[in-house]
Amino acid sequence: MNLTEQPEYVHWPETHYVFVEMTGPFPKICPEAWQTAHSVAPLLKEHNQVTGYMSLYKTNPNVYRAGFVLPAAPEKLPPELKYEKFAGGNYSKFVLTGPYSELHQASGRVWEIVSKSDIMVRPDFAIENYVNNPKETPEDKLITEILVPTA
Secondary structure (H helix, E strand, O other), X not given: OEEOOOOEEEEEOOEEEEEEEEEOOHHHHHHHHHHHHHHHHHHHHHHXXXXXXXXXXXXXXXEEEEEEXXXXXXXXXXXXXXXXXXXXXXXXXXXXXOOHHHHHHHHHHHHHHHHOOOOOEOOOOEEXXXXXXXXXXXXXXXXXXXXXEEO
């Protein structure tokens, strides 16, 4: 697994975000949320420009959001999607280079690193930011930023 283990401290900007939200065990809800999000993406794109893909998640209870970054508030939002102006904030960023199938293991390793460090985690959503497009990028070159909310 090609994961950076030394975090970079970054500020995530305020972001217009539309998403499908699900709760439950991550192995079940993550693929379901993305399946629903991708099924309504063509409707979203009829009236909105999608500039990125990202997921937000919290644990205890498990909440997962699969969604799209927009440059402005959405117009004519499909009913399956919710909108939020995500506040952003300070994060510790780790980077996984490789297939999405390694995300579960990579996220586990990130949280293990964070728990053994002096990083102060704030109670907010963690982010998985999908930097490149899997339709255009070989699996081993996919880049996912895993961002842990920090105080």
